[in-house]
Amino acid sequence: MILRILLVATLLSTGWFTGPARGQTFPSSPFPVPTPLRLEDVVDSILSQYPPLLAAQIEQDVANGRLRSAQGIFDFNAFSKVFGAPAGYYQYGTADVGFEQFTGIWGSTIFGGYRYTGGDTLPYYYNNRTEGDGEVRFGLDFPILKDGSIDKRRAALFKARLDQKLAQPLIDRQRLDFVRAGSMAYLNWAANGQKLTISSNLLRLALNRNTGLTNQFEAGLLPRIVLTDNQRLVVSRELALVQARRRFEAASLTLSLFYRDGNGAPIVAPIDSVPPAFLTPPELDEASVGIASHRAMDLRPELRRLQINRQKLEVDVRLARNQMLPSLNAGAMVINDFGKQIYFDLVDPQVKAGLEFKIPLQRREARGRLDELAGQLGQLTNDQRFAQDRIRNEIWDAFSAYRAASDQIRQTHLNVTLAQELLSAEASRFELGISDLLALQIREQAAFDARTLDVDAAADVLRALADYRAATASDLTNASKPSVSDSK
Numbered sequence: 050m051i052l053r054i055l056l057v058a059t060l061l062s063t064g065w066f067t068g069p070a071r072g073q074t075f076p077s078s079p080f081p082v083p084t085p086l087r088l089e090d091v092v093d094s095i096l097s098q099y100p101p102l103l104a105a106q107i108e109q110d111v112a113n114g115r116l117r118s119a120q121g122i123f124d125f126n127a128f129s130k131v132f133g134a135p136a137g138y139y140q141y142g143t144a145d146v147g148f149e150q151f152t153g154i155w156g157s158t159i160f161g162g163y164r165y166t167g168g169d170t171l172p173y174y175y176n177n178r179t180e181g182d183g184e185v186r187f188g189l190d191f192p193i194l195k196d197g198s199i200d201k202r203r204a205a206l207f208k209a210r211l212d213q214k215l216a217q218p219l220i221d222r223q224r225l226d227f228v229r230a231g232s233m234a235y236l237n238w239a240a241n242g243q244k245l246t247i248s249s250n251l252l253r254l255a256l257n258r259n260t261g262l263t264n265q266f267e268a269g270l271l272p273r274i275v276l277t278d279n280q281r282l283v284v285s286r287e288l289a290l291v292q293a294r295r296r297f298e299a300a301s302l303t304l305s306l307f308y309r310d311g312n313g314a315p316i317v318a319p320i321d322s323v324p325p326a327f328l329t330p331p332e333l334d335e336a337s338v339g340i341a342s343h344r345a346m347d348l349r350p351e352l353r354r355l356q357i358n359r360q361k362l363e364v365d366v367r368l369a370r371n372q373m374l375p376s377l378n379a380g381a382m383v384i385n386d387f388g389k390q391i392y393f394d395l396v397d398p399q400v401k402a403g404l405e406f407k408i409p410l411q412r413r414e415a416r417g418r419l420d421e422l423a424g425q426l427g428q429l430t431n432d433q434r435f436a437q438d439r440i441r442n443e444i445w446d447a448f449s450a451y452r453a454a455s456d457q458i459r460q461t462h463l464n465v466t467l468a469q470e471l472l473s474a475e476a477s478r479f480e481l482g483i484s485d486l487l488a489l490q491i492r493e494q495a496a497f498d499a500r501t502l503d504v505d506a507a508a509d510v511l512r513a514l515a516d517y518r519a520a521t522a523s524d525l526t527n528a529s530k531p532s533v534s535d536s537k
Contacts, residue, residue: 080310085324088235088511091308092524095231096224098309105223112209112216119209122202125150133168141168143177147186156200157191170391180395182388188401189381194374204368208361215357218350225350225519231307232515238300240508241293242323244501248293251497252286255279275486282490327507330455330514338448341521342441348522349440355433362429366422372415375408443520451513458510461503468492468499 083090095102126149133142147162165183191197199207262276297320305315346352381402386395475492478484518524 080314080316082316082318082322084322086235086239086308086318086322087324088232091231091235091304092228094308095227098311098313099227099231099307100313102220102223102227105220108219109213109216112213116206116209116213119206122151122206123153133166139169139171139175141166141171145177151202153203155191155198156196156203157189159187159189161185161187173392173394178392178395180386180388180391182386184384184386184395186382186384188383191379193377193379195371195376197371197374199364199367199371201368204364207364211357211361211364215354218354218357221522221525222350222354225522225524227307228524229515229519231304233512234300234304234307236508236511236515238297238304238318239323239327240504241297241300242320243325243504245290245293245297245320246323246325247497247500247504248286248290251493252283252290254493255283255286259283278486327504327511330451330458330510333448333451333517335448338444341523342444345440345444345521346437348525349436350522350525351436352433352440355429355436359426359429359433362422362426366419366426369415369418369422372418373412375406378405379403380405440520444517447513447517447520451510451517454506454510454513458503458506461499461506464499465496465503468496472496 127147128149129144129146131142131144134140135142143164143166145162145164147160149158149160151158163183163185164177164179166177166179171178192200259276259279262279301317301319305317308316308318310316379402381400383398383400385398386392390396472492472495475484475489479486479489
């Protein structure tokens with residue numbers, strides 16, 4: 050047993066118990082890890098290297114592609130065709146080329162082209178006949194009522210532009226979630242690393258004391274039961290240290306999903322990079338929370354997404370109301386033939402104009418669409434109201450948790466101070482021989498529990514702060530990020 054304790058002391062002094070790995074089985078990264086590793090380092094890594102966030106940001110490219118596709122309504126369209134009658138009473142051939150361009154100005158379309166017909170002299174009722182050098186034309190079509198201010202093509206374009214704006218709230222929502230999750234992973238890793246160090250120090254106390262107890266036992270100044278009790282304590286603390294090391298390794302692996310090197314590879318942060326203590330949290334009061342709550346109504350991605358969805362529905366409402374109007378289309382075209390005069394009625398330029406009126410009497414499609422959209426707008430109004438209520442609750446609940454954790458940490462600090470004073474006094478009494486090992490063990494365990502509770506309380510404060518920053522969307526602004534320090 051004594052040899053086992055000596056071996057454990059040697060391994061402990063070389064960092065085997067507190068190191069992040071045993072042997073070569075635990076993954077590591079050649080990338081240098083800052084000492085201590087700060088929360089800002091993890092957040093920066095998330096924003097630049099975290100694969101799910103990078104995938105979410107591609108949504109902007111997808112939206113840009115959809116917008117470009119919708120802008121195809123303004124594509125310049127050109128055509129050409131050749132037709133005729135190579136055999137028959139009239140033998141002729143016609144070549145026709147032209148263009149069509151949708152302008153988007155009150156739904157108007159301009160068009161033009163050139164046509165040439167050669168062969169036999171054609172009868173006057175044949176519309177495609179031209180003079181010797183052909184015919185040019187230019188015209189304009191535009192809807193006056195229905196499809197004038199908006200039509201299905203322009204509605205699709207308007208909604209594609211809104212979808213492009215909608216991509217950013219989706220990205221921002223992912224960013225808030227990932228930063229919060231990464232912050233929680235970091236705080237869990239740091240807390241478990243600090244508790245691993247505390248467990249290691251607790252074991253070291255028993256190991257250091259064992260040497261003196263062994264000498265006293267061999268000199269006949271101490272009964273064997275006291276030495277055996279301390280050896281039992283060493284074994285129990287070894288087991289506790291193994292469990293603490295396992296929790297730290299699990300937390301390190303979880304953190305490596307968020308903390309990555311310049312190539313995007315996960316970094317398993319070692320125990321050496323754990324900050325010795327968390328930074329004292331900033332103060333929050335109800336006035337600042339009220340201001341942040343009001344500002345969150347503009348920053349939270351959910352509300353921006355709902356507002357953009359409302360704008361998309363309003364586009365549909367405009368379209369549906371327009372579709373209720375009768376169809377009244379106007380058109381005008383100028384035609385001019387030139388070259389050898391084959392037909393006396395094609396000498397002068399021709400101007401053609403016309404109106405077309407059409408109306409569905411029942412208009413059930415447009416009426417049904419308006420009823421549907423009215424219901425969707427009502428649903429969206431309720432969704433927006435509830436989202437605002439939920440966000441306020443999230444903010445104030447996070448503030449309540451933060452305030453409670455801040456109050457608790459004052460007590461845990463005091464608890465550590467008192468437990469350490471009692472431990473020091475008990476250790477002095479033990480050295481003077483007026484106390485026993487059991488009392489000293491109890492004091493050591495109490496000091497260990499006090500430090501562990503203090504670590505958990507400090508981590509809880511920063512966890513509540515991470516929740517508060519996510520609820521107020523603070524990480525979408527230039528506000529400074531929470532951090533940890535190497536000293537309190």
